Amino acid sequence: MTNQIPKRINKFIEFTKSLEGYEKGEAQTFLNRLFHAFGHADCHEAGAIFEKRTKVGKKTKFEDLLLPGKVIVEMKSRGKELQSHILQAREYWNNSYGNEKTPFVVLCNFEQFWIFNWFMQDAPLDKVNTEDLETRWRALAFLAKYPIEPIFANNVEQVTKEAVEKLLQIYHSLLKREEDKNKVQKFILQLLVCLFAEDIGLFPIDGYFLELIQDCKKNHSTYDLFTALFRQMNSQERAKGGKFKDVRYFNGGIFKEINPLELNAYELNLLEKTAQFDWSKVEPAIFGNIFEYSMGSSEQHATGAHYTYEQDIMKIIRPTIIQPIIEQIKQAQTLEKLLKLREELGKIKVLDPACGSGNFLYVALRELKNLELEILSKIQKNFLSYHIQDVYSVVQMNQFYGIDINQFAVELAKVTLSFGKKIFNDLFLEYIKKHQLSFHFEDQTLPFDDLDNNIIANDALFCKWPSADFIIGNPPFLGGKYLRVERGDEYAEKIYASFPGSKGQPDYCVFWFQKAHNSSAKRIGLVGTNSIAQGVSRTASLEYITTNKGIIINAVATQVWSGTANVHVSIVNWVKRNPPASIYLDAKKVNHINSSLKAEADYSGAKKIPENLNKSFEGCQLAGKGFIISAKTANTWIKANQNNKNVLKAMIDGKALVSPSVELDWVIDFNEMSLEEASTYELPFEHVKTSVKPERMLNKEKRRKENWWLFGRTRPNMRKALKGLKSYFCLPKVAKYTCFRSIDISILPCEANMVIASDDFFILGILNSKLHLDWVLAQSSTLKSDTRYTNTTCFMTFPFPDNVKSPKKQKVRSLMTELENFRKKEAISRHCTITTFYNNFFHEPSSNLFQLHLKLDKVVCDCYGWKYSQAKSYNDEIFELNAEKTKGLK
Numbered sequence: 067m068t069n070q071i072p073k074r075i076n077k078f079i080e081f082t083k084s085l086e087g088y089e090k091g092e093a094q095t096f097l098n099r100l101f102h103a104f105g106h107a108d109c110h111e112a113g114a115i116f117e118k119r120t121k122v123g124k125k126t127k128f129e130d131l132l133l134p135g136k137v138i139v140e141m142k143s144r145g146k147e148l149q150s151h152i153l154q155a156r157e158y159w160n161n162s163y164g165n166e167k168t169p170f171v172v173l174c175n176f177e178q179f180w181i182f183n184w185f186m187q188d189a190p191l192d193k194v195n196t197e198d199l200e201t202r203w204r205a206l207a208f209l210a211k212y213p214i215e216p217i218f219a220n221n222v223e224q225v226t227k228e229a230v231e232k233l234l235q236i237y238h239s240l241l242k243r244e245e246d247k248n249k250v251q252k253f254i255l256q257l258l259v260c261l262f263a264e265d266i267g268l269f270p271i272d273g274y275f276l277e278l279i280q281d282c283k284k285n286h287s288t289y290d291l292f293t294a295l296f297r298q299m300n301s302q303e304r305a306k307g308g309k310f311k312d313v314r315y316f317n318g319g320i321f322k323e324i325n326p327l328e329l330n331a332y333e334l335n336l337l338e339k340t341a342q343f344d345w346s347k348v349e350p351a352i353f354g355n356i357f358e359y360s361m362g363s364s365e366q367h368a369t370g371a372h373y374t375y376e377q378d379i380m381k382i383i384r385p386t387i388i389q390p391i392i393e394q395i396k397q398a399q400t401l402e403k404l405l406k407l408r409e410e411l412g413k414i415k416v417l418d419p420a421c422g423s424g425n426f427l428y429v430a431l432r433e434l435k436n437l438e439l440e441i442l443s444k445i446q447k448n449f450l451s452y453h454i455q456d457v458y459s460v461v462q463m464n465q466f467y468g469i470d471i472n473q474f475a476v477e478l479a480k481v482t483l484s485f486g487k488k489i490f491n492d493l494f495l496e497y498i499k500k501h502q503l504s505f506h507f508e509d510q511t512l513p514f515d516d517l518d519n520n521i522i523a524n525d526a527l528f529c530k531w532p533s534a535d536f537i538i539g540n541p542p543f544l545g546g547k548y549l550r551v552e553r554g555d556e557y558a559e560k561i562y563a564s565f566p567g568s569k570g571q572p573d574y575c576v577f578w579f580q581k582a583h584n585s586s587a588k589r590i591g592l593v594g595t596n597s598i599a600q601g602v603s604r605t606a607s608l609e610y611i612t613t614n615k616g617i618i619i620n621a622v623a624t625q626v627w628s629g630t631a632n633v634h635v636s637i638v639n640w641v642k643r644n645p646p647a648s649i650y651l652d653a654k655k656v657n658h659i660n661s662s663l664k665a666e667a668d669y670s671g672a673k674k675i676p677e678n679l680n681k682s683f684e685g686c687q688l689a690g691k692g693f694i695i696s697a698k699t700a701n702t703w704i705k706a707n708q709n710n711k712n713v714l715k716a717m718i719d720g721k722a723l724v725s726p727s728v729e730l731d732w733v734i735d736f737n738e739m740s741l742e743e744a745s746t747y748e749l750p751f752e753h754v755k756t757s758v759k760p761e762r763m764l765n766k767e768k769r770r771k772e773n774w775w776l777f778g779r780t781r782p783n784m785r786k787a788l789k790g791l792k793s794y795f796c797l798p799k800v801a802k803y804t805c806f807r808s809i810d811i812s813i814l815p816c817e818a819n820m821v822i823a824s825d826d827f828f829i830l831g832i833l834n835s836k837l838h839l840d841w842v843l844a845q846s847s848t849l850k851s852d853t854r855y856t857n858t859t860c861f862m863t864f865p866f867p868d869n870v871k872s873p874k875k876q877k878v879r880s881l882m883t884e885l886e887n888f889r890k891k892e893a894i895s896r897h898c899t900i901t902t903f904y905n906n907f908f909h910e911p912s913s914n915l916f917q918l919h920l921k922l923d924k925v926v927c928d929c930y931g932w933k934y935s936q937a938k939s940y941n942d943e944i945f946e947l948n949a950e951k952t953k954g955l956k
């Protein structure tokens with residue numbers, strides 16, 4: 067199929083010559099033929115939609131073509147310039163959601179294609195002439211019927227990964243020779259500076275560094291030559307003659323420590339090739355990210371390495387830093403005010419307290435420079451006769467601060483920012499020239515600024531932060547349970563003792579939220595794992611902020627994070643005073659954002675109701691897969707000794723709970739037995755000794771290590787509450803549907819499940835009704851697209867109705883029994899999960915499932931004495947009832 071494409075493309079090129087190129091009349095024909103060239107019958111067959119209606123603000127506009135999940139195409143008449151239409155296309159794209167927010171956007175004027183991916187980079191990935199498509203069609207390969215990897219001429223990601231790979235090969239080769247890792251890292255950074263410097267014009271002549279490498283290949287050694295070069299780059303005194311004459315003073319702390327290294331022939335060849343590569347095309351911000359990530363692996367290439375998309379970084383920098391300053395620029399109408407604003411811009415301090423290789427600071431530097439240009443342009447436009455006296459940009463490197471625990475990341479961040487200085491100064495100058503601003507800009511790139519006191523290696527949780535106006539960044543995510551495992555008991559305890567709200571082990575990142583909020587910064591924007599809007603992590607982060615006068619002004623409730631594989635994050639920007647007039651959640655204007663990152667009324671003030679306490683529990687946490695055995699093994703052991711029955715139980719986990727047809731696993735449950743007592747159950751005990759103990763011995767948590775024969779959490783309170791019941795109610799903690807099921811008391815609920823200690827189907831009916839589900843949605847938060855049920859906020863705050871007459875209760879019980887039997891039977895007979903069954907029928911009004919739920923909802927509503935409406939949420943009523951039941955409680 068692929069080899070057909072060039073032939074068809076040729077025909078397409080020929081065909082386009084016959085078109086006059088009217089946007090209105092010929093665009094669809096042109097696109098149909100283009101899609102045909104890529105193997106489709108036409109656009110329609112490919113699944114594309116012409117004239118896709120879209121909303122931009124209050125206006126309805128039409129995209130010329132949308133291929134959902136792939137591309138938006140915007141056509142212009144033949145030869146029309148495309149630059150001024152980027153904004154319009156971007157607006158369409160910004161306003162689209164889901165599958166309509168396509169990775170690619172194409173602007174085309176019949177003669178040229180400009181291809182964008184705004185998830186990744188601002189600049190076009192490629193600009194291809196229609197007549198060159200025969201050789202360049204791979205730039206549009208995402209249109210192909212069968213998948214073909216596109217190739218773009220200006221794909222910053224591809225170019226940067228190539229550059230990383232080249233340096234990585236040298237790095238790994240040096241490590242293989244058992245050179246000291248720290249020395250090698252320093253040396254590689256120094257090489258990196260030389261490689262960039264060569265291609266952005268910081269060495270005396272073009273090809274200067276390449277020549278040095280070639281000299282080394284001939285008869286010199288890198289040990290001598292590079293050491294001498296690095297020394298010269300660190301010297302304020304210029305060499306008067308010789309090889310290093312005219313090499314300038316770089317400083318920047320990068321060449322302070324020089325560790326001579328001898329490259330062998332293989333490494334020199336690699337370095338020669340690396341120097342021939344065009345480093346000016348590499349993006350410093352993502353280079354650091356990919357390089358740092360790839361170094362950790364033994365792999366010699368960067369394929370698959372993740373980096374943070376600029377688009378994501380801007381979700382912090384735009385609302386937290388840019389927008390308030392833009393507002394001030396808009397409002398400033400006098401020359402004095404504009405000059406003052408510019409002066410203030412030069413005093414702003416920005417801190418990233420988990421800066422990694424400096425990507426957030428790099429983008430912040432660029433944006434502050436852009437804001438200065440915005441002010442200069444306004445001065446020029448409105449006060450023509452005014453001449454700006456000084457020759458420097460007011461935005462300087464010493465305004466940017468970073469902290470990271472990783473020393474190498476800190477060094478990389480300094481290099482990244484130093485390149486930023488050069489690159490943004492060049493762009494600054496270009497802008498001044500293009501717009502003929504009366505400003506004689508002479509900012510010097512060299513020497514680089516010494517950033518040793520700005521970007522420091524330290525533990526941000528336990529060091530003093532420099533005072534800053536803005537705090538930005540994405541602190542590390544580490545689930546509370548893993549903190550002990552990864553960092554040890556001592557460190558975890560130190561954190562819990564130092565920060566409030568640590569109970570329940572919140573995520574590691576929440577402590578950055580607290581420390582940032584307690585700092586002197588006026589505006590803060592941080593990325594956190596999306597658990598910061600849920601449960602204990604929410605209490606220790608967003609709730610801490612909102613109850614301490616913080617106002618969330620712009621947030622993304624949950625999204626996949628570009629920097630790390632498969633991590634779902636929340637992005638939160640907040641202020642301590644003067645919130646802006648408009649507040650945005652998930653790019654939509656809202657009145658208020660609560661600490662669960664929801665726009666609806668804030669129910670986070672709901673209190674725990676006394677009668678609901680000690681009834682909801684998390685299932686047993688095994689902390690050792692070795693506790694699990696098959697049903698067959700369990701039966702064999704029971705046959706061998708009937709006593710084993712006491713410690714062998716069927717177990718239900720999250721998966722089994724939604725799959726009624728699967729056979730349950732069993733577990734060895736010594737509950738709270740002493741070691742001596744447990745050892746009397748010989749077969750199970752020996753199994754735990756060999757299958758669990760070795761793993762537990764490596765556990766950093768003392769309690770787990772010493773009590774290796776017991777579950778990680780045995781849940782004594784739950785067992786007490788379940789005593790005497792015939793069954794209990796159970797729900798996976800994270801699930802698409804909040805579907806409580808009734809489970810026989812002989813079965814042990816494990817880990818992923820939430821347990822309610824009751825066997826009354828009246829309670830089960832209420833838990834499965836719309837009233838509870840709506841409350842759960844408002845109180846819980848989503849993990850990926852599923853709902854996380856947190857008992858403290860969902861169950862303990864939920865008021866059950868009082869004084870319900872027996873016949874009504876009975877009605878709920880019998881409907882719930884019918885529903886439970888029905889969905890279980892259907893899932894078993896279809897060999898599917900209850901989730902799949904719900905996916906297929908829960909939203910179908912005429913299905914039996916829908917009707918049963920409807921009946922149940924009506925009866926439950928009646929038990930509360932409220933009139934039923936399918937469209938209504940009863941959360942306000944539930945909240946009021948909660949307030950009644952908790953009156954006077956703290």
Ligand SMILES: C[S@@+](CC[C@H](N)C(=O)[O-])C[C@H]1O[C@@H](n2cnc3c(N)ncnc32)[C@H](O)[C@@H]1O
Binds near residue numbers: 355524525527629
């Ligand atoms: C998610 S990364 C963010 C870095 C960068 N902004 C990015 O996008 O890659 C988190 C950073 O926090 C750093 N870190 C982890 N624990 C830290 C601590 N206690 N103090 C300071 N930095 C820490 C890690 O080294 C890492 O560079």
